[in-house]
Amino acid sequence: MHPDCTVYKTAQYLTKKWALLVLFELYKGDDYTRRFSELKDSLGVITSKVLSQRLRELEEEGLVGRRVDAEHFPIKSEYFLTEAGLGLIDVIKHLKQWALTYKIDNIDCQCQNCRDCIL
Amino acid sequence: MHPDCTVYKTAQYLTKKWALLVLFELYKGDDYTRRFSELKDSLGVITSKVLSQRLRELEEEGLVGRRVDAEHFPIKSEYFLTEAGLGLIDVIKHLKQWALTYKIDNIDCQCQNCRDCIL
DNA sequence: CCGTATCCGACTTGATACTG
DNA sequence: CAGTATCAAGTCGGATACGG
Numbered sequence A, B: 001m002h003p004d005c006t007v008y009k010t011a012q013y014l015t016k017k018w019a020l021l022v023l024f025e026l027y028k029g030d031d032y033t034r035r036f037s038e039l040k041d042s043l044g045v046i047t048s049k050v051l052s053q054r055l056r057e058l059e060e061e062g063l064v065g066r067r068v069d070a071e072h073f074p075i076k077s078e079y080f081l082t083e084a085g086l087g088l089i090d091v092i093k094h095l096k097q098w099a100l101t102y103k104i105d106n107i108d109c110q111c112q113n114c115r116d117c118i119l
Numbered sequence C: 001c002c003g004t005a006t007c008c009g010a011c012t013t014g015a016t017a018c019t020g
Numbered sequence D: 001c002a003g004t005a006t007c008a009a010g011t012c013g014g015a016t017a018c019g020g
Helices: A006-014 A019-028 A036-043 A048-060 A083-102 B006-014 B019-028 B036-043 B048-060 B083-102
Strands: A033-035 A064-069 A076-081 B033-035 B064-069 B076-081
Touching (some): A006 A019, A006 B019, A006 B083, A019 A036, A019 A048, A019 A064, A019 B006, A036 A076, A048 A064, A076 A083, A083 B006, A083 B083, B019 B076, B033 B036, B036 B048, B048 B064, B076 B083
Antiparallel strands (some): A033 A076
């Protein structure tokens, strides 16, 4: 669990604000893909700055890929889950199962109930 | 992924500094148990304040239990993993498997290699 | 031995404004 | 549309000192 340990590092960027939510939005998209503005709209009150930061971090870590169409205006950017990103979603599903076993009393979310959510 | 979502909340306190390492130290102990001073010594440079904070948080979340012997002096405190805490170790093992699959190039820890570590 | 209290610097986020 | 720049506010951990 040295700072360079992958488990530790992964946990670090996954718990930055909005990071998990960004992954889930991509997970819900067709082909696990979403445009920048779609992410921003569905996440609600996130700022462009933070969304951009999170996407950059997730891209550097290989969880998210990016396609940019700069030939036409306005520019369109698409982000998508990589295979590694999808693998991580599976890990989070295990975390959810743990939560359903041991944290059954706190699992109420405002907009969706954990039992029914995409995980 | 509302702030009250258990997955989100769990990720929040697990990635606080030293939290995972505290769990692993307990995991390595006989009966998954360690004294306060043993934790402090094996973690090296952690301060009492932060160790105490992490233990309190993990206790509140039901991952760690505490036994205090205040009858004799000096006081002795023992901390141990609960069933929920052990369950979470399993989830982290899944995370490690993900890391071994997709992050094979970064898995060098200073004091231990992920391939051989307790996970 | 097992903590708590206080101060302080570093880092993170949000608000706002602006650009190709 | 897809970002970047700047600044203010809040949060966290480390150092230090102290107490039952």
